[in-house]
Amino acid sequence: MPWGEFKDTAAERRLFQRRTLVVFGFVVLMLGGLLGRMYQLQVLEHDTYTTLSDKNRVQVQSVAPTRGLIYDRNGTLLAENRPVFSVTIVPERVSDMDTTLAQLTQLLSISEEDLERFQRRLTEPRRPYQELPLRYDLDEQEIAALAVHRHELPGVEVSAELVRYYPYGEITSHALGYVGRINREELQRIDPVNYAGTNYIGKSGIEYFYEEKLHGRVGYQHVETNARGRTLRVLERENPVPGEDLRLHLDLQLQKLAYQLLDGRRGAIVAVEPTTGGLLALASVPGFDANLFVTGIGVAAYRELSTSHDKPLFNRALRGQYPPGSTIKPMMGIAALDSGVTTRDRVVWDPGYFQLQAGGRRYRDWKRGGHGWVDLTDSIAESCDIYFYDAAVRMGIDTMHDYMDRFGFGQDTSLDVSGALSGLLPSRDWKKAVRNEPWYPGDSVNMGIGQGFLLATPLQLATATAVVANRGTWAEPRLLLDVVGDDSLEAVLPETTRESVVLKNPDDWEFVVNAMAEVMHGRRGTARRAALGAPYRMAGKTGTAQVFSLAQDEEYDEEEVRERLRDHALFVGFAPLDEPKIAVAVIVENGGSGSGTAAPVARAMFDAWLLGFPEDPAPVVIGAHSEGGE
Known part of the structure; x- marks a missing residue:
């Protein structure tokens, strides 16, 4: 039998054993490295990765405080907050903004004005992950349509927020002023911490002067979110401190009477309580509906007000x-x-x-x-x-x-x-x-x-x-007459x-x-x-x-x-x-x-304040009793 037919089994066994040892050593080394890495992640760096994980799962959200209410001297509510549902978008969570806006336009009635306002806000400085409103005051059908297509619209939410409302719009507009959305200049000067989550700020009048009192203090909540960023549950919450409620010297009945007496004629009436200096009436006619400015007035509506010959935006009582x-x-x-x-x-x-x-x-x-x-x-x-x-x-x-x-x-x-x-x-x-x-x-x-x-x-x-x-x-x-529930008026x-x-x-x-x-x-x-x-x-x-x-x-x-x-x-x-x-x-x-x-207008104001307000005031005929040049 030829010599090549014999096998060296001992050599093969030794070769196999060496290879086995090498592979076993490699496996042991890899297992050791894996165990070491696991120990590093689970023990040595546990706190670090827990925090990173929670950041993906848990977010800290600002909770805006409820704005303080404003009353007249008799407790009649002049400025309140009402809930409004709006569709908002978080740009950082939207992969294709144009496509998302096109889908929303098909689902909702969104005007070109709304789109232009949203695009402008996209370019303005803002806080990261801040919700930007696209359209306000959704009805039930629109809310339902968004709920059905919610899974197709990451970053799009239906938000409920309290929005300022003035029940007597035109009558109190010049006296109270109004609030509006925070603009670029205001964003630079306000406290970014206390206004986190707040979209509105006082623009004029009492709303502007007492902004700090009316605004309140921001709160926070820790919420658990899914991969799409939608809130699953609230884990922890620190409630915001609501703004202070204010009571004014203003008397709504006298304010209404002042508007009735001027009867649409351009002019102003200011009534003061001499002993206190309290302004009982501050009327500038014509006025405007302050509610138009709260969520953002349309271009056409603002042009109509600003170009009117009667200047309804001009406060004649204070600036005339x-x-x-x-x-x-x-x-x-x-x-x-x-x-x-x-x-x-x-x-x-x-x-x-x-x-x-x-x-x-x-x-x-x-x-x-x-x-x-x-x-x-x-x-x-x-x-x-x-x-x-x-x-x-x-x-x-x-x-x-x-x-x-x-x-x-x-x-x-x-x-x-x-x-x-x-x-x-x-x-x-x-x-x-x-x-x-x-x-x-x-x-x-x-x-x-x-x-x-x-x-x-x-x-x-x-x-x-x-x-x-x-x-x-x-x-x-x-x-200001007093801060409701607070004695520190001074x-x-x-x-x-x-x-x-x-x-x-x-x-x-x-x-x-x-x-x-x-x-x-x-x-x-x-x-x-x-x-x-x-x-x-x-x-x-x-x-x-x-x-x-x-x-x-x-x-x-x-x-x-x-x-x-x-x-x-x-x-x-x-x-x-x-x-x-x-x-x-x-x-x-x-x-x-x-x-x-x-003079007849002033006499009617005197009578109402000293003798009582008539249930159905008779119109004052002005211009009928001229005594000459004065």
Whole structure:
């Protein structure tokens, strides 16, 4: 047998054993490495990987606080929160945004405006994984359609949220302001922690001024989610702290009455409680529905509001700066008496015009033939311009500026009324800086009757009138009455800074107040018809403000002047005469006569507040009782 047929079994056995040992060693080594890795993962790095796992399974979500409510002085709800269902998208969880939006457009009624607003929000800075709203106020059918197709739409959710709602929309819009979605600029200045999960912020008015109180403090919850990011259950929760509820001095009934009295005419009414400075009514007509701005107003709706000739978005009560006209004559009378340029008995001859020098320009009185001999009481009661032309020249701009400043003109004296303008109280320095001209005596003449450069807001006129009603005691205008359930009102309201107007002879207050009473109750008072039949005594002052200038010898003919170029009608007053409970400023744009247009409106406000609100208030016929130019 050939030698090649024999096998070396011993060598093969040794080779097999060596290979087996190598493989066994390799397997043992691999098992050792696997066990070592398992030990590292399960024991040494257990906490690390548990945390990473929980991050995939458990998320921390912010829980927005419920915004505080706003009530009027009688507990009527002015601003509440109502639940609204909206469809939202988390962009980080959507793989194809265009496809998702196309699917949603087929399922829901989504306008081009909604899509444009959503695309704009996509490009704005925002918090990671923040839900972006696509459409609000879904109905039951739309919610059901989204539920059926939910598995096809990762990152799309139906969210229920509390959205601000104003039950009296237009009536309270200018007084309360409104909330809206947080924009880019606001995102940069707000506290990112406390506003996590919050989509709305106060934009104007009380909503803006007391944002910190109304917002509350954010809460958190740990939720378990599936692979699609949908919430399965809440594991842990720290409840948010709701915002504070506020009660305002505002009286809804009086606010409604103010709107009814203006009856759609452009104008403003401000009513103040003299003893506290509380704003009882703050009406600017026409108004707008603040609810339109909460979730985002449409382009067409905003264009209609912003381009309207009546300017419904413009807050006339706080930002309307008008020549105050003769309504400042009581304050000018105080200034003239206290500065010594006139006395209670001093009389001035009124031929119907005033001249700084013989042969010079004639500054006309509203009454063509003049009032004859008049003293200070007559001049306030009959609104004689000539007396105040003379007093203004005698005082000069520096004295007038000093006294008008004490009454709050030329500055925002309110404590918590957001957006109020300061008007314009001119001085010689102001004119030099703005017009590079000196102050002329003719400028003083015009300022003496509230014309020329002097501008005031209805809020300022009501405030100055309240100071007169208080006989010099200041109470800065405010809206907040109290924080519901909280006694720390002093810590919420800004500190008062105004000092009382102290006169050399305190009896001058009563003298001027009695002169204002003659306006209402005197035989020749300009507003005597408005006070007929009143069971109480009131004080007031009528006024008109020119919208355009007349030539020296040109007469004003209301019938020939376009409606929007007619004089503004003004009235300021308070009631009752002793221990006043309400002070009012009324302006009716292009209303003509203050006595025939504005005074009856103020009388209706006085009656409602002092005698009770009628169940069905009769309309006030304005413009029917004009007593002449004032």
